[in-house]
Amino acid sequence: MSSSGSELGEFDRVRERRGGRSERVRVAVMGAVRQILQDSGYGALTHRAVAAAAYVDNATIYRRWPTRPQLVSDMLRDLSSDLVPVPDTGSINGDLTAYLSSVLAMLTTPGTKKLAQSIFAASIEGDDVVAVVLADFWQERFSGSYKMLDRAIGRGELPAMLDHAAIMDALVAPAWFRTFISRMPVGEEFQKRCVMAALAQAQTEK
Template sequence: MTEPGSRPRPGGRSARVRRAVLDATLDVLHLHGMDGLTVAEVSTRAGVHETSIYRRWGTRENLMIDALLEEAEELLPIPDTGSLRDDLIAYLTSLAAYLTTPQGNAFDRALAAAGDDPAASQARKQYWDTRHSLSGEIITRGIDRGELPGTTDPRLAVEMLVAPLHFKVVLSREPLDPGLPTRLVDALLRGIVADEDTSGRDTDS
């Protein structure tokens, strides 16, 4: 018998229902995009009543965000190797690998193509805010270790790294060169960390 206030055991019915709903949500997102997702279709695919989905997630947007963030957490873990450069290269390499899969490619375009109504805009903002907060930990650790200046903006640094990948996938639709993550990281770090050979150079010479 479950004691009052205790949580369902991992792997119990609650966990199975949640997994089924999130998997169905991702399937629909990858198939129809954010604008085309309906709770009714998720309900049918998951074999769960719509009322149960709304009771747990409240809104369609909350459901999408939960599914997308869990997928990102699984496929895009935040590395912690003890080295800023190694962490950034590992993170960007995993992102590039994900975006080159049919699943990741469809996700990126779906997120970019989502409408601008208040609910969709809030869902998109919530997703990116959370992802930037997590990936920004790499930059924060680099600051703490003295590898970056204390004035470094973690979100801006991450955006400068990941933006070229998303640009190529969504806009130019160019293939992602396997060596691109390393080149982007090195370009970013050379821009943030002053080069000892040039920092004291006389600008009049």
């Protein structure tokens, strides 16, 4: 058998093994989506390219993820859950500090930074569906982080009536601005100022 025939046979065997296990298919596809976005950008993200990279049948991908934005949406959810966990340190200062540190670690990792840039570029360049996916993703992600604030209310560290979104904006928006716009340092002193700004925002709502 020729080398190309052997490679094709291996492709089919891997595809068959993964196709029989839904979770393995999902993990393989999400990994392929992330790699394509990091390496080549949103324009290169096609179902055929994902199928080849993930060793999954093209029809399987179309069936589970009919559009490119759906592929991006699921990949973002997996990525955020892995890289930005919601901490529970026992204090609001500790929680906000740990959360911001995780956000910055995600944003400053070269592969993840390039991934974010390619997705933002797609939304800025006129892909309205991707823009909606991003908005929904961040709303969902921030809603999860609100648990930190609710726990702090329960401990008496924060007032009961809060604008959760405004507090999280005060915490993380400067990190995004410095990472992608101003390119200024995001070290320890900067992070302390962000946490102080978020806590100050909370106290204005008493």
